[in-house]
Amino acid sequence: MRGIPDPDDARRWIAERRDAVLERLAEVEKRLAEVRTSRADWTDEEHDPEGFTLTFEWQQAEGARAAHQAELDELELAAARVAVGSYGICRSCGLPIPHAQLELRPARTTCVSCAENSPAGRR
Template identity: 60%
Template sequence: MSTPRDWIAGRRAELLAGLAGTEQRLRDVREARGDWIDEEHDPEGFALTFEWQHAEGLRAHDAAELQALDAAEARLDAGTYGACDACGQPIPEGQLELRPARTRCVACTDDRRR
């Protein structure tokens, strides 16, 4: 049976692998763009800019989730992991296994979206 530390470590490994791929994409785009920055006259300029922005967004999202996993580990060490930040009720293990950095139960997440 896996534990919360396993869930966190597994998700961290997925994110780090994804970040490595994203960094490679960014290097490829930088190389393809070279010194050319005249997007208006470069037939591939828009596509490269879109690819760059997409990769930067992925990198920022993954970095934020890594920070959330660090916070989840800190909650685990403090004994507060798995409790909803809003209502204090336990978050079901199945939800934590899918999203180990989760800080809110489904009910409180739904309330926040309304």
């Protein structure tokens, strides 16, 4: 098993994922702006057939925005771990997380084995 990844690789994985998340976040922000504009045109959600659809779309977009922001926060924490030399170490067992897993999910803090056995789920 390989040890912790090269810091340059780790920073690249984090940057690539951050770029992808920021792109998705921009799409969500655009969608939210469109929904806000559409919602400004109506006032009676109960009797307007579009009211429920717009509210649902708004809630979905707000949820996506929150998820993307949370992932950006996790990526910042991952970058901090790179800076202090603890990136790529499982917080549960202390063993190195496989590089392929970090490349897929650069903010990962546990190895696959520990994540599968954790009652909290897959982090």
